[in-house]
Amino acid sequence: MKTRRKFLKDCGLIAGGAGFSYVSLGYPEWIGINKKPGKSSGMTLRFKPYELHLKHVFTLASGSRTTTPVMLTEIEFENMVGYGEASMPPYLGESHDSANAFLTGVDLTQFASPFLMEEILTYVDQIAPGNYAAKASVDIALHDLVGKLMKQPWYRIWGLNPKRTPNTSFTIGIDKPEVVKEKVREAAPYRILKVKLGQGNDKEMIQSVRSVTNTLICVDVNQGWTDRNMALEMTHWLKEQGVVFVEQPMPKAAIDDIAWLTQNSPLPIIADEAIQTIADFKKVQGVYSGINIKLMKCGGMRAAYTMISMARALDMKVMIGCMTETSCAVTAAAQLSPLVDWADLDGNLLIDNDVFEGITIRDGKIILPDGPGIGIRKI
Amino acid sequence: MKTRRKFLKDCGLIAGGAGFSYVSLGYPEWIGINKKPGKSSGMTLRFKPYELHLKHVFTLASGSRTTTPVMLTEIEFENMVGYGEASMPPYLGESHDSANAFLTGVDLTQFASPFLMEEILTYVDQIAPGNYAAKASVDIALHDLVGKLMKQPWYRIWGLNPKRTPNTSFTIGIDKPEVVKEKVREAAPYRILKVKLGQGNDKEMIQSVRSVTNTLICVDVNQGWTDRNMALEMTHWLKEQGVVFVEQPMPKAAIDDIAWLTQNSPLPIIADEAIQTIADFKKVQGVYSGINIKLMKCGGMRAAYTMISMARALDMKVMIGCMTETSCAVTAAAQLSPLVDWADLDGNLLIDNDVFEGITIRDGKIILPDGPGIGIRKI
Numbered sequence: 001m002k003t004r005r006k007f008l009k010d011c012g013l014i015a016g017g018a019g020f021s022y023v024s025l026g027y028p029e030w031i032g033i034n035k036k037p038g039k040s041s042g043m044t045l046r047f048k049p050y051e052l053h054l055k056h057v058f059t060l061a062s063g064s065r066t067t068t069p070v071m072l073t074e075i076e077f078e079n080m081v082g083y084g085e086a087s088m089p090p091y092l093g094e095s096h097d098s099a100n101a102f103l104t105g106v107d108l109t110q111f112a113s114p115f116l117m118e119e120i121l122t123y124v125d126q127i128a129p130g131n132y133a134a135k136a137s138v139d140i141a142l143h144d145l146v147g148k149l150m151k152q153p154w155y156r157i158w159g160l161n162p163k164r165t166p167n168t169s170f171t172i173g174i175d176k177p178e179v180v181k182e183k184v185r186e187a188a189p190y191r192i193l194k195v196k197l198g199q200g201n202d203k204e205m206i207q208s209v210r211s212v213t214n215t216l217i218c219v220d221v222n223q224g225w226t227d228r229n230m231a232l233e234m235t236h237w238l239k240e241q242g243v244v245f246v247e248q249p250m251p252k253a254a255i256d257d258i259a260w261l262t263q264n265s266p267l268p269i270i271a272d273e274a275i276q277t278i279a280d281f282k283k284v285q286g287v288y289s290g291i292n293i294k295l296m297k298c299g300g301m302r303a304a305y306t307m308i309s310m311a312r313a314l315d316m317k318v319m320i321g322c323m324t325e326t327s328c329a330v331t332a333a334a335q336l337s338p339l340v341d342w343a344d345l346d347g348n349l350l351i352d353n354d355v356f357e358g359i360t361i362r363d364g365k366i367i368l369p370d371g372p373g374i375g376i377r378k379i
Numbered sequence: 380m381k382t383r384r385k386f387l388k389d390c391g392l393i394a395g396g397a398g399f400s401y402v403s404l405g406y407p408e409w410i411g412i413n414k415k416p417g418k419s420s421g422m423t424l425r426f427k428p429y430e431l432h433l434k435h436v437f438t439l440a441s442g443s444r445t446t447t448p449v450m451l452t453e454i455e456f457e458n459m460v461g462y463g464e465a466s467m468p469p470y471l472g473e474s475h476d477s478a479n480a481f482l483t484g485v486d487l488t489q490f491a492s493p494f495l496m497e498e499i500l501t502y503v504d505q506i507a508p509g510n511y512a513a514k515a516s517v518d519i520a521l522h523d524l525v526g527k528l529m530k531q532p533w534y535r536i537w538g539l540n541p542k543r544t545p546n547t548s549f550t551i552g553i554d555k556p557e558v559v560k561e562k563v564r565e566a567a568p569y570r571i572l573k574v575k576l577g578q579g580n581d582k583e584m585i586q587s588v589r590s591v592t593n594t595l596i597c598v599d600v601n602q603g604w605t606d607r608n609m610a611l612e613m614t615h616w617l618k619e620q621g622v623v624f625v626e627q628p629m630p631k632a633a634i635d636d637i638a639w640l641t642q643n644s645p646l647p648i649i650a651d652e653a654i655q656t657i658a659d660f661k662k663v664q665g666v667y668s669g670i671n672i673k674l675m676k677c678g679g680m681r682a683a684y685t686m687i688s689m690a691r692a693l694d695m696k697v698m699i700g701c702m703t704e705t706s707c708a709v710t711a712a713a714q715l716s717p718l719v720d721w722a723d724l725d726g727n728l729l730i731d732n733d734v735f736e737g738i739t740i741r742d743g744k745i746i747l748p749d750g751p752g753i754g755i756r757k758i
Contacts, residue, residue: 115535115538116538116539116540117537117538118537118538118539118540118717118718119540119543120538121538146538150529150531150536152529156494157529157536158496158497159494159495159496159497159499159500159525159681160495160497161495161497161498164498278692279692281692302538306688306692309685309688309689310688310689310692313657313658313660313685313689338497339497
C-alpha cells in the first residue's frame with residue numbers, strides 16, 4: 001500500500017480521484033482507467049506512473065539526475081492488450097501530473113475499432129497542445145495492440161527488413177576522466193559511442209574515450225557551444241578523432257550560426273532540440289544535415305514514420321533516439337530503425353528496473369524481437 | 380493464337396523472347412514471366428499488355444484519343460496472387476514497349492519475402508529513371524499480395540476509416556455543348572464534376588454544365604491558360620459558377636505566374652502536371668495550394684502514401700486522381716482516399732472493357748471493397 005499511496009500522491013489522486021477505477025494486476029497497480037461507464041466500445045486505456053532508476057548519474061549540459069518518471073499505458077480490446085509508455089525527463093516539461101491529466105481526458109470509447117488509427121491519433125493529438133510523451137504513450141499502445149490484432153510486427157507492416165537494423169550507439173555521459181574510461185570499458189560490445197559534450201571539458205572527454213578505444217564516436221553537444229568559429233574548429237578536431245556526426249552543437253535559436261556551421265563542417269550536423277514534431281521541418285530544412293527523431297518528442301510511432309519519410313524526401317540524414325525508457329518505448333522506436341542512418345536506442349540499458357523485454361543488442365547491432373505489435377513481453 | 384501473336388508483336392517478343400516463359404491462363408495470356416530459372420524464391424512477376432476502350436472520345440488540351448494502353452501485372456508467392464496495373468496514356472511517354480522492357484528487367488527472385496516492401500520497391504525504383512507507371516504496376520501488385528498475406532485491406536493497414544472516403548468527381552471532357560449536356564445528364568449520380576477546360580471554350584463548357592445541373596464543379600485546365608490576369612479573372616468567374624478548385628491552370632514552367640495566381644485566386648490552385656514524384660515537392664511548395672497525386676505519376680501506393688503525408692505536413696490540399704485505368708489501379712488509389720480532400724477516381728468508369736471489380740460509387744461517394752490487399756476481383 002505504501003507504493004500505491006505514493007503513486008496516488010504523485011498523481012494528485014488521493015483526494016478526489018473522481019472517474020477513476022482502481023484495478024490491481026500482478027504487475028504494479030493501475031491508477032487510471034478512463035473507460036467511461038455505460039459506453040459500449042471494447043477499448044480501454046489504463047495508465048500508471050513508474051519511476052526509472054538510472055544505473056549511473058546522468059549528466060547533460062543542462063544538469064544531472066538519477067531517475068526518470070515514466071507513465072506506463074495499456075489499451076485493451078477484445079482480450080488483447082497493447083503496451084505503451086511516456087518517458088518524461090524533467091527538462092521536456094512533462095511529468096506524472098501532466099500525463100495523468102492528459103490521459104484522463106482521452107476517451108477511446110468513441111471509436112468502434114482500434115484499426116481507425118488515423119482518426120484515433122488525430123483525436124489524441126488535438127486534445128491539447130504539447131504533451132508529446134503522453135501522446136506517444138497512447139500511440140505506442142495502439143500500435144502494439146493493432147499489430148497484435150494483425151498478428152504482425154510493425155517492421156513487417158511497414159515493409160522493413162529486420163536484418164537492416166543499424167548498430168545502436170551507447171551513451172557516455174559527461175564525467176571525470178576515470179569514470180568516463182570505466183564507462184567506455186563497459187561499453188566494449190558497442191560499435192559506436194555517443195559522447196555527451198558541451199560542459200567545457202570536450203577535448204578531455206574525447207581523449208578519455210580515445211585512451212580506451214578506437215571505436216566510432218558521435219557527439220551530442222546538447223546546445224552547449226555558443227561560438228560558431230569555435231564550433232567549426234571543434235568539428236574539424238572531432239573528425240580527426242574518428243567522430244562521425246555532431247548532434248545539436250549550438251542553441252536551437254542560433255539558426256544562422258548553425259546553417260553556417262552545417263555548410264562548413266566536415267561532419268554532418270544533426271538537429272535534436274531544434275526539431276520536435278513534423279511541424280518543425282521548416283525550421284531545420286536547409287539548416288541541419290539531418291534530424292534526430294524521438295517518439296517522446298514527436299508523439300509516437302506514426303508521427304516518427306512520417307518524419308522519416310519526409311526527411312528522406314528532403315535528402316536529410318535520419319537518426320532515431322530515445323530518452324531513458326523501459327524496453328517498451330525503446331523497442332517501439334527500434335521497429336523503425338531499419339529506415340534510419342543511425343540509432344541511439346540505449347535508453348533501456350541505462351536503467352536497472354526495466355519491466356519489459358524487447359530488443360536486444362548483439363555485437364552492437366539492434367536485434368528486433370519477432371513478436372507481433374512492438375514485440376515486447378512483460379518481465 | 381491471333382490475339383497471342385498480336386500481344387507478342389506489341390511487345391517485340393516474336394523474335395527472340397529469350398528468358399520468357401509463356402503461360403496460358405483463362406484470362407488473356409501472359410507475355411512475360413521474369414522468374415529466372417534455377418532461382419529459389421517463390422516470387423514470380425508476370426505481365427501482359429492490354430488496351431482499354433474508352434466509352435467516349437477523350438479530349439484534353441493536348442489532344443484526343445479513344446484507347447489507353449495498360450500493362451496488367453501479377454506477383455505470385457506461395458499460391459497467393461497480387462494484381463497490379465500500369466496505365467500509359469501516350470502523353471506521359473510510357474508504352475507497352477517501354478513497360479515490357481522495364482518489367483523484363485525486374486528480378487524479384489532475389490528477395491526472400493514480399494514483406495520486404497521497402498527494399499523491393501527501392502530496388503524497382505533504382506532499375507531505371509522514369510517508368511513510373513511500370514513501377515506502379517509492380518508496387519500495386521506487391522501491395523495487393525502483401526495485404527492478402529496479412530489478410531487485411533490496405534485502408535486498414537494504413538489505419539484509415541473506410542467510411543471517410545470522399546465523393547469522387549466524374550470527368551466531363553471538352554466537347555460541343557450538346558455532347559457536354561448529355562454527359563452531364565449521364566453523370567447525375569455524382570456530387571462533383573471535373574470539367575476539362577483550356578481549349579478556348581471555357582465559359583461555354585461551364586455554361587453547358589450549369590444549364591443541366593447545380594452540382595459542385597472542379598475544373599482541370601491541363602496547363603491551358605497562358606495569361607495570368609486572364610487566369611485570375613477566370614478563377615473569380617468560376618467561383619461565381621460554383622467551382623471549388625482549379626487544377627493546373629497554367630504551364631508547369633510558369634512558376635512565378637502560378638505562385639501569383641495562387642496568392643490572389645479565390646479558389647485553391649492544385650498542381651497536377653507540375654508534380655510527379657516526391658522529389659518535386661520543392662517545385663510546388665509555396666507555389667500551389669495543393670497537389671493531385673496519381674499512382675501512375677509517382678510510382679505507386681507507397682510513394683503516394685508518403686506524398687500525402689508530406690502534403691499534410693506542409694498544409695497543402697491533397698487530391699488523388701487517376702488515368703483511364705481498370706478497377707485495379709483505381710481501387711488501389713481508392714485505398715488512400717480517406718486521407719484526401721478530393722478524389723477523381725472515375726478512370727474505370729470511362730472504359731467499357733474493365734477486367735476487375737473493385738470500388739463502387741454510391742450517390743457519388745467511393746465505396747471501398749472490404750477484401751484483403753487492394754480488394755479487387757477478376758471479372
